[in-house]
Amino acid sequence: MSKGLLIVLSGPSGVGKGTVCSELRKRMPDLIYSVSATTRQPRLGEENGVNYFFKSREQFLEMIENDQLLEYAEYVGNFYGTPRDFVEETIASGKDIILEIEVQGALKVKEKFPEGVFVFLLPPSLDELKGRIQGRGTENQATIDHRMSVAAHEIGLMENYDYAVVNDEIDHACQRIQSIVIAEHCRIRKQGKC
Numbered sequence: 001m002s003k004g005l006l007i008v009l010s011g012p013s014g015v016g017k018g019t020v021c022s023e024l025r026k027r028m029p030d031l032i033y034s035v036s037a038t039t040r041q042p043r044l045g046e047e048n049g050v051n052y053f054f055k056s057r058e059q060f061l062e063m064i065e066n067d068q069l070l071e072y073a074e075y076v077g078n079f080y081g082t083p084r085d086f087v088e089e090t091i092a093s094g095k096d097i098i099l100e101i102e103v104q105g106a107l108k109v110k111e112k113f114p115e116g117v118f119v120f121l122l123p124p125s126l127d128e129l130k131g132r133i134q135g136r137g138t139e140n141q142a143t144i145d146h147r148m149s150v151a152a153h154e155i156g157l158m159e160n161y162d163y164a165v166v167n168d169e170i171d172h173a174c175q176r177i178q179s180i181v182i183a184e185h186c187r188i189r190k191q192g193k194c
């Protein structure tokens, strides 16, 4: 059985990764979503095990110690990490999995899984990015400013990715990513025939 694709969707905070990812999951029902662990407090409406596995700092450090994370990063004061077993088991079972993670973590995944498909989501402009993160209304101004300052550095790392997709409109961004996934499957099938 051929392995599934590991798809990493990354980009600055507020660009729309979560929004695009949930739309992609509706359009591609076979696509598996990797639920991350985090030490961040849940936002209103977020559920443990659905949006994140919410952990204390001690629990998160224990996951690191036990090598349970494929990657992790400290981002704007909190830890975020990808549970390893779920990703590896999903790929081995032939299913595609999508990770929605920030840039430091994505680059660590690339070291371990260079055959993954790395997609950087871009905002139409930095003003639009700030407008989106402010409009979401989930962070205070200090956190928004911090996330925006990290965003400039993150965008500078875009060249390490396989694809850059502008999230101008959700529908267009999803269509582009769906095309990338189809093209990657074709490429892998052709390689198999050689």
Ligand SMILES: Nc1ncnc2c1ncn2[C@@H]1O[C@H](COP(=O)(O)OP(=O)(O)OP(=O)(O)O)[C@@H](O)[C@H]1O
Pocket: 011, 012, 013, 014, 015, 016, 017, 018, 019, 020, 132, 133, 135, 136, 167, 168, 169, 170
């Ligand atoms: N194409 C788009 N056009 C306009 N608004 C958008 C678009 N995509 C997402 N948004 C809005 O931008 C805000 C941020 O989106 P979202 O939470 O998906 O970003 P994110 O990249 O996952 O952020 P974070 O990394 O902080 O979790 C949301 O209010 C969302 O509705």
Ligand SMILES: Nc1nc2c(ncn2[C@@H]2O[C@H](COP(=O)(O)O)[C@@H](O)[C@H]2O)c(=O)[nH]1
Pocket: 011, 012, 013, 017, 036, 037, 040, 071, 072, 073, 075, 080, 081, 082, 083, 100, 101, 102, 103, 104, 105, 106
């Ligand atoms: N390196 C990782 N980054 C992750 C993971 N899960 C989510 N994230 C990213 O963190 C920021 C902030 O997320 P928020 O939910 O607090 O807005 C965002 O860029 C996420 O994509 C992970 O497992 N590893």
